[in-house]
Amino acid sequence: MLELGGVIAESLAGQRIAVTGATGFVGTALVERLLRGVPDCTLVLLVRDGKRTPAAQRVRRELLRNDAFDRLRAQYAAGSDAPDESGESGESFDAMCARRITTISGDVSRDGLGLDAAGREQFAGCDIVIHSAAAVSFDSPLDAAVEINLLGPTRIADLINELAAERGAAYRRPHLVAVSTCYVAGNRRGEAPEELVSQGPFNLGIAWRDEVATARRLRGEVEARSRLPEQLTGFRTAAQRELGAAGPPALAAKTEQLRQRWVHQQRVEAGRARAASVGWPDAYAFTKALGEEALTEVKGDTPVSIVRPSIIESAWAEPHPGWIRGFRMAEPVILSYARGLLREFPGVPEGTIDVIPVDIVVAAIIAVAAAGPSGAPDIVHVASGGINPLHYRTLVDAVRNYFTANPLYDADGQPIVVPEWRFPGRGRVQAQLRRAKSALDLADRALLTLPLRGRRAEASARLEAKRDEIERALEYVELYGLYTECEAIYQVDNLLTLWNSLDAADQAAFNFDPRSVDWDHYANAIHLPAVVHHGRVKTTPTKSVGDRAARLRRQVLAPERQLAVFDLAHTLVDTNVVELGSWRAIRHLGTADRRRYLLRSLRDAPRLISELRADRADFLRAFYRRYEGMTEADVRADTDELLAELLMARAFPDGLDRVRAHRAAGHRTVLITGVLSFDAAGMAPLFDEVIAAEMSIRPDGTLSGELSSVPPSGEARAQLLAEYATSEGLALAETVAYADSTSDLAMLEAVGFPVAVNPDQRLAALARKRGWLVEHWERPKGSRSRLVDAIRAVSR
């Protein structure tokens, strides 16, 4: 039984406490609480090195700069002469942290925790180890969840065992406090006691070592399967569908990205399926449950306590009400509802949703640590369902009322009305969402086959965004739906015993009594405002879109920009290579030949379109064969008329205006186009430089129909631009690029200020996601339609 040997702060005074998962939600609150509430303890934080940031830097950046520490920091700043808690007058917050915190670089998913000798030494000196590192995401890949959740605790126990073996009697085993979850109890109804699952009636006798072995094998198998030729072809096709003719490097990168995403999904799916098959809601709870079993098996003489919180949410009071870190389970669901995306969420209205504020969890962990290793490993539930239940209906009403009174606003500055909640069954919601998704999928695919541009393409991009939202909603329902339907009641006898053993001072300083939470107040005044604040959503009725575009427009025209690059077709003029070529071709033909040419073009159109979609450069080469045999003199003589009749008649005045604005701002302006140089010649005076496709001319003065170099399209365009910028000493970071299609993606990605002009659907979707400036340039209203032009061209 747990008994406290004295007041909490006193019993932990002088103790050296190791903490894993310090940069996580619980870990952050725990470190803060220990520093503030237990002034005489020191901490050893076991933190993973980041990709670029070493562990110690991560602690400074990701942990100590969190607003959880504001309160503590303020205490040091305000009472710098005589801080009442630090004991040493004049010490700054940073100095206190440096004195009390030691960071060691390590990783619970590696054997020996990945510690070096120094780290190992630090670890060996600890009196208490609090293990809060976990893969908490409900959709972690199975193998990752196994490495961290299942094997993490055993690796700590193994290390302690090793140290004990090495050092013999000189080594005192630390008290290991492992943070787990109530949901290890699995999908069950009724009382869930504070005991190991294997001790209860639902023990399936799963061998955790087998699970580890198969999960590790699974990863290799999925990786192998993803590389089968038919799979790879599928990824490539999907990449092409998404990017269009973006050029081989971009397509390759996208294909690989899709492959990795697929592998990830397979691993996630494997976790979900395995957990469901043996009665757990997801891979997280499943691996945590096995982790407890494994820890119990391997701990040897190490004293172990397991703390099992339920769904941890924002703080009730400490360090300040509503404090939260990262997006947890309920927040995305709540915000999706408030944004009107998620119209229904499954659940039983009278069911209990077991939420527990983070500060209560942290206080309980500290109390358990302070109680010390006395006797058998104890399991403590930190949950509210058994003694102070929050009913699903109460939560839903609170959410609905809150967002009715404090609505979020859409992009147009209109308040979003939250829908009525009807507590449907999970199956129905899922079916609804799936139907909506497949309808949108179909519409999306149908739209992608249409040659839409500009505002219409943006509408299609919005459709795609909508589909993504529904996809996410569906994921939420699948992931979290089980939790709202869970009817297990987690018993908190051990927790209450511990609570009752505290004196009044400790109860005041380390409140972990779930009965103290007033749910109504918590939902309305603490949690929902915190979620809204944290979610950075629109809570004021302002129109933001226009402001943003105006700001981006000012940025692209700022004097410090150096270079402005423009595509021609569809960016500055509403015409294309085919039209230009056809204009040339039929120019000197009689009416009958013009009709014949038109018919031939119509016949060739499907082939041309498929070539265009596959690869820009190949298409241009194929199309430019049609110029073969024209004389250079003829072609040059027609340039002026081409400029007048096609280019200028189809120009976007706002686009030309922008080129001139860049020139006026002192930027170098460059036209970079797959159009042939003599077709683009008329536009040349508008720019400082023209980079166009060059066709070789035969000695007899006729065009060869062959390009003398790679046409400036697709990824070649990015390359040419980079070369140009380098040779002219201009910075790509200070370059603005205007283009209309995903085939220009490489160029747009290469510059500091990409602008999507009248984007096609794929580019519209990308620009939207990446927050690029989107311009809608149009021909002047009332201009002649292309159909009339076409009829005129043939009939003249």
Added chain:
Amino acid sequence: MILTVDERGPAARFWRDTQLRREPLPLGSRIVVTPEPVGHVAAFGDALDAALAAPLDREPLTAALRADMRLTIVCSDLTRPCPVVAPPDPRQRIVEAVLERAATAGVDDVEIIVGRGLHRRLGNAELLQLLGARVVNSFAPIDALHHHDAVDPATLTETATGTFNRRVVESDLVVVIDVNVGDGNDHRVGALVGDVTTARRAPAALPTGPQLFHVTATLAPGRPNGPFDDGHGSNPATRLIDMLGNVVRPLLATLPGGAVVGRLAPPTRVLGVHAGSRDAVIAASAATLRPLAVMPGEPTDVMTLGIPHTIGISFGGRADPLAALAGGLGTAFTAGAGALVRQGGVVIVTHPLRPRFDSAHHPATIEFYEHVLDDTGLPGDLAAVEATLTGDDWYRHLYRAAAAFHAATPFALWEALDPVRRHAAKIIAVGADVAVARRLGLTPASTLADALSIATDVIGSAPSITHLTDVTTLVAAED
């Protein structure tokens, strides 16, 4: 012809872009309609031969032609205020007649110059429309058919009276061919001026040196529906034609310029053809038109005017608001309409003034409208702005190589409205885009009745009104 509105009508017909609508005017209001010409030239060929054989103040053309001479034919362009002309264009017939005589005389060195001044180049199809296939196909391939270029130093030369087209100055004989509808435009020698300022401010300047031989066909001013039109539209047939026109015209307006419209147009009525010295031809042509001029009578408080879609400068394209206003109201004032409304009165025009621009023909107007005429009003130093725009390489390039009007055009159009601004206390635009009207310095109104009530502070509550049906109607000078 001036009609007075009484209980039986007539209703006033108002152009509003492609639409011709009837609006009731208060009793006693006057409606000005172009009188039907009494007679016209039935056989154009004969009249032309006669004019060339017996020119005014000049020896006959055949006598002036020598085999070893340098002959240049200057022809005005299509973008002039002019009724829609059915093919063949009278200018084509004049050019052909001159070429025939030159061939007979054995003249080898012949060039044709389209005297476009600051106007745009004509496209191939338009050249065919103006000069016919025979002329174009024989002259274009041998590089003897050019557009005048007012900014290309290589084709210009200095003379005592200014900078002019080099070929013109160095020619022995220059035949200047034009049409006249009495819109007050000079007889196109100014179209050959080489420096922009002169071209814009003193277009009547003449090159010294070559002998000038003018040939001008005088055309009957247009009526909304040609010869089927009874002028005031009280005839049921005219009403029907008006209605059909309202349906057909918007469709025709989307088609390329005069090509199709020209084929559908009624034959042009030529009132006279004159040849000879410039002054004599101008006088003779004006005399031909004089019977068609209406006597203004006592000026009224208000003049109303509908602006149609076919106005020279927007030929082959879409009329932007500035072109519509200058081409409509500006042209009417040039034709003498100022005599119909008292100084300090109110001018009311009907036109949608949609913010639609022609990117190929009028790129500088777009910049002028967007950046010069912004909502803060005109810049104080308009001349400096004009110098910047006309000096802009891109606009010069578009004028020279593409189909753009010179960048001075929007300034010229803006200035063409100066007489109206000086004359009228207020210009009200009915049914116009409100923002565009304001930017152009007009007062917007939604209906004619609104316009009249807006005008009450200037002209009182019972103003006298004159309605001008056609912008090209000639109004006789008061003396």
